[in-house]
Amino acid sequence: MDIDDILASVDRSDVSSPESTALDHQLITRFWVAERSVPELLPWPARLMDRMMERVRQQIEAIEDLAAASSDPSTAIFSDKPPNASTSTLKLSILQTDLSRTQYLLRSLLRQRLSKLTKHSMHYLLSTTSTPPTPPPPSQTPSSRTNQMQPEDSIPFPDDPPPRTCPLSPAEISYLHTHQTLLARHFGSSFLSSFPPQLRRLDDNAGGTSMLQGPDAKEAVFVRCLAEEVPIVAPPGDGVDEEVMGGTMRMGDVWVVRWEGIKKAWEKGDVEVL
Amino acid sequence: MVFPFPRGITPPEISFLAEMEMVTIVPRQRLEGLELLGGPVEPLIPPRRTSVPLWLASLLKRQRRANILPPPWLHPESLSLILDIETQHADYQHAFSPPPPLPGQPKLRDRGTQKPTARPRYTPESQRYYPTPPFLPQNVAQDQAYEDGGEPPTLPFHWLEVGTMLLDVASDDVVEPDQTRRLLKELREVRSAKIRAGVEVLDDAAVAGGGVTLTGVGAMEIGEGRGFIGGVVDGLRRIGASKEQARREQLAEAANGGYDATQDDYDEMEF
Amino acid sequence: MSYYDIDSILTDAQKLPCTFELDVPGLGVLEGNPGENIKAGTRIDLPLWLGEMLSIGARLGTSRLVTLDIPSALSERVMNALKADPRTVDLRALAPNYYRLSERVLELFEEEEMVDILSNTFKKRAAEIADHAHNPKGALGDGVEFLRGLDETERQLFRVAHDSAKDTRIWAGEAKKR
Numbered sequence: 086m087d088i089d090d091i092l093a094s095v096d097r098s099d100v101s102s103p104e105s106t107a108l109d110h111q112l113i114t115r116f117w118v119a120e121r122s123v124p125e126l127l128p129w130p131a132r133l134m135d136r137m138m139e140r141v142r143q144q145i146e147a148i149e150d151l152a153a154a155s156s157d158p159s160t161a162i163f164s165d166k167p168p169n170a171s172t173s174t175l176k177l178s179i180l181q182t183d184l185s186r187t188q189y190l191l192r193s194l195l196r197q198r199l200s201k202l203t204k205h206s207m208h209y210l211l212s213t214t215s216t217p218p219t220p221p222p223p224s225q226t227p228s229s230r231t232n233q234m235q236p237e238d239s240i241p242f243p244d245d246p247p248p249r250t251c252p253l254s255p256a257e258i259s260y261l262h263t264h265q266t267l268l269a270r271h272f273g274s275s276f277l278s279s280f281p282p283q284l285r286r287l288d289d290n291a292g293g294t295s296m297l298q299g300p301d302a303k304e305a306v307f308v309r310c311l312a313e314e315v316p317i318v319a320p321p322g323d324g325v326d327e328e329v330m331g332g333t334m335r336m337g338d339v340w341v342v343r344w345e346g347i348k349k350a351w352e353k354g355d356v357e358v359l
Numbered sequence: 360m361v362f363p364f365p366r367g368i369t370p371p372e373i374s375f376l377a378e379m380e381m382v383t384i385v386p387r388q389r390l391e392g393l394e395l396l397g398g399p400v401e402p403l404i405p406p407r408r409t410s411v412p413l414w415l416a417s418l419l420k421r422q423r424r425a426n427i428l429p430p431p432w433l434h435p436e437s438l439s440l441i442l443d444i445e446t447q448h449a450d451y452q453h454a455f456s457p458p459p460p461l462p463g464q465p466k467l468r469d470r471g472t473q474k475p476t477a478r479p480r481y482t483p484e485s486q487r488y489y490p491t492p493p494f495l496p497q498n499v500a501q502d503q504a505y506e507d508g509g510e511p512p513t514l515p516f517h518w519l520e521v522g523t524m525l526l527d528v529a530s531d532d533v534v535e536p537d538q539t540r541r542l543l544k545e546l547r548e549v550r551s552a553k554i555r556a557g558v559e560v561l562d563d564a565a566v567a568g569g570g571v572t573l574t575g576v577g578a579m580e581i582g583e584g585r586g587f588i589g590g591v592v593d594g595l596r597r598i599g600a601s602k603e604q605a606r607r608e609q610l611a612e613a614a615n616g617g618y619d620a621t622q623d624d625y626d627e628m629e630f
Numbered sequence: 631m632s633y634y635d636i637d638s639i640l641t642d643a644q645k646l647p648c649t650f651e652l653d654v655p656g657l658g659v660l661e662g663n664p665g666e667n668i669k670a671g672t673r674i675d676l677p678l679w680l681g682e683m684l685s686i687g688a689r690l691g692t693s694r695l696v697t698l699d700i701p702s703a704l705s706e707r708v709m710n711a712l713k714a715d716p717r718t719v720d721l722r723a724l725a726p727n728y729y730r731l732s733e734r735v736l737e738l739f740e741e742e743e744m745v746d747i748l749s750n751t752f753k754k755r756a757a758e759i760a761d762h763a764h765n766p767k768g769a770l771g772d773g774v775e776f777l778r779g780l781d782e783t784e785r786q787l788f789r790v791a792h793d794s795a796k797d798t799r800i801w802a803g804e805a806k807k808r
Contacts, residue, residue, distance in 0.1 A: 110398055112489075115491075122367045140396055171390075172389075178394060179418065180393065183395040184396060187396040222471065309491060313475050317569065322607075323603050327611065336464050337574065338574045339575070354488055359581055
């Protein structure tokens with residue numbers, strides 16, 4: 086951090102101010118677009134979501150109060166300025182439209198996250214724990230324990246608190262664990278229980294093909310470069326163990342690039358996903 | 360899949376996003392200022408101009424409570440000029456006409472001499488934040504726009520959505536609406552053909568550390584091309600997977616000095 | 631190879647010409663002669679997954695059971711046709727998952743030129759696909775035949791291009807929802 090950054094962060098506006106409401110609205114909108122576009126689940130923006138949910142709650146209350154006041158004839162009698170019926174209807178409809186738009190955005194965001202979670206459920210469940218379940222060694226002679234082996238035994242149990250790198254919210258963790266357990270029991274009772282015990286797992290790795298499928302970070306995304314210059318990187322892999330730089334994006338440019346190539350720049354806020 | 364959800368925002372969602380663009384209105388009635396979840400709205404005092412989000416402007420316009428002042432680019436003269444750039448200008452045969460600059464980005468003609476300086480705001484989590492469309496005044500009326508100093512007109516990121524919506528709800532506020540509508544359609548066709556022809560250079564986005572520039576592209580155009588472009592890049596990546604290792608070693612070598620042509624290569628990869 | 635991906639599983643079953651290097655007792659079943667032996671030098675088409683497994687010695691540098699050959703779908707004749715005009719080749723007739731198969735074959739054989747020819751083929755055909763997908767009236771004339779010859783990857787590309795063009799037209803009010 087240089088001195089400008091420190092000064093700017095000290096100068097941050099009060100969270101309850103209208104400016105901060107507008108800023109959070111912009112942040113959540115940008116986050117929504119990014120979550121809708123990138124292949125993997127983005128880290129849960131806990132504090133931003135808390136502020137958004139709190140403001141939505143307050144706005145609902147404000148709208149209810151206003152609706153009650155405008156339909157209550159007694160206020161018209163006792164207030165010194167009789168409220169203009171047409172104006173207060175207009176005001177209500179604006180407030181309600183604004184609320185619905187925000188609710189739509191939040192719902193779409195949550196639904197997109199659920200879609201990603203359920204598509205790669207085992208992959209994301211593994212991110213919630215540092216001690217994944219280990220399959221019994223294959224050489225072990227069939228014991229009564231392995232005979233009772235059920236699909237749900239291969240489901241990771243989330244840590245409390247989850248690892249710092251876990252991108253899920255607490256509600257998402259509990260949803261995902263419950264969802265996957267139900268699914269595994271259903272698989273078990275409908276067909277997996279008729280398989281030999283060692284074939285009942287949902288995290289099998291035999292034959293070189295893992296059952297654990299994750300999102301593909303190499304998929305292409307559309308981004309805009311916001312900082313003066315941002316390098317596109319090739320993360321370690323394919324026989325090269327260090328991260329290497331590829332092309333350079335310049336401010337205002339829009340590029341089609343691999344998500345993995347700009348993920349770190351996105352985390353720093355230097356690019357936006359379109 | 361429990362929730363089959365298409366990747367990337369869909370046309371109605373792109374429209375929803377474009378409705379957050381600020382436009383200029385002339386109110387026809389008074390209204391006190393409001394604290395909305397999208398940010399504060401200034402009091403409406405006729406006939407004082409003010410900027411409000413497009414969704415609010417449309418709501419007021421439909422109820423005849425305001426008129427909308429269309430942005431300067433949404434004018435037959437500006438659109439014809441931009442269409443000329445898109446079709447005649449040698450530099451933009453395979454690229455889109457340049458977009459409006461971001462705050463801190465020099466004007467087009469000064470880019471050779473001036474360096475951009477990105478000036479971030481900070482989020483409550485101390486993250487850098489640079490505002491971009493729909494949160495920049497790219498669609499407000501002329502005298503409220505940030506100084507343009509005789510620059511040629513440019514198409515904002517949400518040009519197609521804002522243009523279409525304004526022609527829809529406020530055609531009586533738009534200059535020569537039929538001509539404007541025709542020009543928007545023509546622009547859309549010219550630019551859509553560029554996207555499809557751009558398949559030729561998509562290999563550059565299919566390699567590690569690579570990419571293809573689409574600077575000047577509109578939000579709806581990304582929405583329309585996202586699935587196709589993503590599919591082509593993905594397909595090319597799979598076909599070229601066996602070459603990936605060689606490519607990476609080359610990059611690593613370039614990073615360790617000597618080979619410096621990489622940078623220039625990327626500059627040429629425009630659509 | 632992706633565990634739950636149907637196309638990936640189907641590609642795994644595509645056949646590859648294999649030549650046995652050793653006599654194998656009792657494996658005649660592969661030739662349709664159960665109980666018989668397979669002689670060294672026998673050529674049989676085997677599914678990718680099996681051929682790959684049997685040829686593994688080759689990659690370890692020890693003795694191997696079979697040597698693999700490039701399938702006819704990727705033969706020099708086809709490569710020449712693709713070089714001449716990628717648009718006229720019926721890829722679907724060669725292999726329903728043509729590019730997926732190529733991808734797997736290219737993992738087994740180092741064929742740099744093939745990568746270039748296939749990338750170029752895919753791009754040229756993709757541009758054509760985009761043009762057809764954007765035509766709201768659907769394919770006409772030569773287009774019908776071209777579209778019929780698309781492999782699975784290309785069909786998906788056509789579908790996504792067609793659907794997004796349609797969604798955009800619906801948004802613009804130029805087309806009606808289904």
